[in-house]
Structures are given as C-alpha cells and as structure tokens.
Amino acid sequence: MRASNAHDHYFSGLQTALRDAGIAWPVLVLDRARMRRNAERLRALVGRGQRLRLVEKSLPVPQLLDEAMQLTGTRALMVFHEPQLRQTAHAFPDADLLLGKPMPVAAARHFYRRLGDTAFVPERQLQWLVDTPQRLREYAALAQELDLTLRINIEIDVGLHRGGTGNAAGMDAMLKLLHEHPQRLRFAGLMGYDAHVGKLPGWVESRERGFAKAAEAYRRFQRQVREALPEAGAEACWNGAGSPTVALHGGGDSPLNDVSAGSVLLKPADFDLDLLAAFEPALFLATPVLKRLPGVRLPGPDWFSRTLAGGPNAARQTYFIYGGGWPAQVASPPGLRRPGVFGTSYNQAIYTGPKQPALDVDEMLFLRPHQSEGMLLQFGPVWIFENGHIVERWAPFAEE
DSSP states (O other): OOOOSOSOHHHHHHHHHHHHTTOOSOEEEEEHHHHHHHHHHHHHHSOTTOEEEEEGGGSOOHHHHHHHHHHHTOOEEEEOOHHHHHHHHHHOTTOEEEESSOOOHHHHHHHHHHOOSOSOOHHHHEEEEEOSHHHHHHHHHHHHHHTOOEEEEEEEOSSSOSSSBOSHHHHHHHHHHHHHOTTTEEEEEEEEEOHHHHHSOTTTOOHHHHHHHHHHHHHHHHHHHHHHOGGGGGGOEEEEEOTTTGGGSSSTTOOOSEEEEOGGGTOOGGGOOGGGTTOOOOEEEEEEEEEEEESOOOSSOHHHHHHHHOGGGGGEEEEEESBOOOSEEEEESTTOBOOGGGOOOSSBOEEEEESSSOOOTTOEEEEEESOSTTGGGTSSSEEEEETTEEEEEEOOOOOO
8 A cells, every 4th residue: 555645644653553454444443542641631620529430332342441440540330221231240340330311111121131140239339310200110110020129310400401300399209209119219319411511602601601500400409309318418429520511520619429421531523622622532433545536526417517526626636435424524634525415325435635635545534433422333343553553452342
C-alpha cells in the first residue's frame, strides 16, 4: 500500500499500525494512551464523597471495562441490557450494578433463571430500576414468585422528561408499595438523569439555571424518601449525572453521591461539548478506500452530472470505501464529505474530497463514531493501538 500525505502525523501512525497488523477491512481502533489519560481526567472530576459508576452501554467490551475500572478506581457499573447483565455478573462478580433503564419484568425473570453459578450476589450487588407503581407491583410479584428480595432504585424525572416519576404522588405510591412488601422489596436509591443540562443551548436556558433546577428536583425527592424511609440513610445510592454533566457534579452543590459516566473515556463526536474540552477522542473507525475516481460523476445523462457536479466539484476526487452507512463523521483526512445526492450505501459508501492531498486506493479513511454505544458491538473485536502498534484485540459482549 502506498502512503500519501493526506493524513497528519497521528493518523499516518494509525494507518501504518493497521497496515503492519494486516488489517484491510472496517475496524474500530481504540487509542489506549488517550483512553488512559481520559480516565485520569474523569477521576479528577469526581467529587469528595462521590462514587464513580461507569456506564456499560458506552463501554460494552469486558477488557475495556476492566481496565477502565482499574484506572478510575471503581467497581460500580450501570448496565442497560439483560444479556450483558448476566455476562457482567460472571466477568466481575465483585461489581456493584445499577440498571440504567427499567427492564420488563420478563427480562428480570430471565436474568434470575439463567444466571447460573457465580459469586455475584444480586440481593446485595444489584439494583433494579423502577419508574412506575405498576412496574413496581410487577417486580413485587416476581420477587414472590422466585422467593427473592429485590433492591429497588426509583427513576425520577429531574427535567429531561424521558420518564421516571416526576411528582410527589407517584413517589408516594411507590414508597407505599415498598412498605407493603418489606420482605420482597428493599429501597436502594434514586436515579435522575440530567443530560439536557449539558446540551440545551443557552438561549433556551442557562446551564446554571438548568443545573440548579435539576438539583432541586432531586433534593425534593430525597427529602420525600427520607421522611418516609428514615432507615434509607447513608447507604442510599443517589445516582445521576452522565458524561455531559459529570463535570458539574464534582462541587459541593450536587445532591449526588453516585455519578455515572462512560462515553467521555472514548469521547465520540456527540460529546464535543465545552464541559468536556479537556478530553481526547480515543475511538476511531478505520476503513479502506476501494476506488478513487477523478471529479464527481453522477448516474444519468452527462448534462445532469455536469450541472450538479461541475464547477467546484470538478476539482474534487471521488472515493468509494469498504462499507458505509455508519453514524460517524470524518476524522481524517479533512475536507471529505458524503454527498447526499447518492443516497446511503452500506456496501460501498461514497465520499468526495479535494484533489490534493488525495488518498490512494487501499489507504484508510478514519471516522469518529457519533456515539460508542452500539458501534462497539458491530465490528467484532476492537483493535488496541499503543506505542505505534496494534497490540491486542478485545472482544465485545456477546449477543444471545
């Protein structure tokens, strides 16, 4: 493979490492040094008296989770998928697990029936997230059916408006159910997600105002719980935050003792936020260029192509890549774009770019995923880049 000068020094090094490893298909590459530096930055954001909880859906690779937990000094995870919940219980039997979304009761039943032999003890280490009195009644029935005690974390709405109880009446109803089933249900804490605070434009609401409103909503529910359940005390898990707002919760104004984050360790493109400016992109999608054609030619009569692709486009190159259709944006080389008139191809996606510098056939186009969740499950192993080389490959969680 010839090497052009289309990439800067960093991406030229990534390309050389992939070439030396014999990789010539679409792959995800994780820069281990960048991820480690991001872990140090994240750890520094966690306030005194707070526990960091890593978000598993953003890091759904057991070896990545293991290294991230070691680097950030936590054994707490937030889990979003029942097959991954069971795999996590076996891979990390000492972990403290909190569900990040309410699971259908059938999924909870499946977890207990398929868990198998592990040192993980759900009655001590697992919190099920519940959003409504109806779901809590279903979980109470499941606990009775399986002769279990379930730890219950209640989802609250602190301004995102994506569900969870948003008023005192809903909370009262669930606290009443907890009182009615003391042998089957045990209160574990609250979870409120405030990602909107880090993403709403300032003309809609200032960040300071949004954070203050979310924190006060959380405190109102805390007070309600403490009045109804004085025994909740210091052991309760008051969880919230997320990568977009974890930086806001490190000071003394946060109602949380348990803060979640995950994506920021890899910093996909959707997390290019001012609050996260110090973090580095650490995950890239690399895919080979299969074809390079001069200019931009469109299907149909020549006049159609000249009309729509003439002018400045005549001085561009056309590339067809291996695969495509991914939720990702170009990272290198700069200036490439995907012309909408061609539609989307998942087989040989089209990109156009300047004539100079130009990628050669078989060179790599590098993309940044918009988010790591989902993408890390699509490409098989994640290839680990360190000290100029591909040194390992880490398999993601298996789907069942």
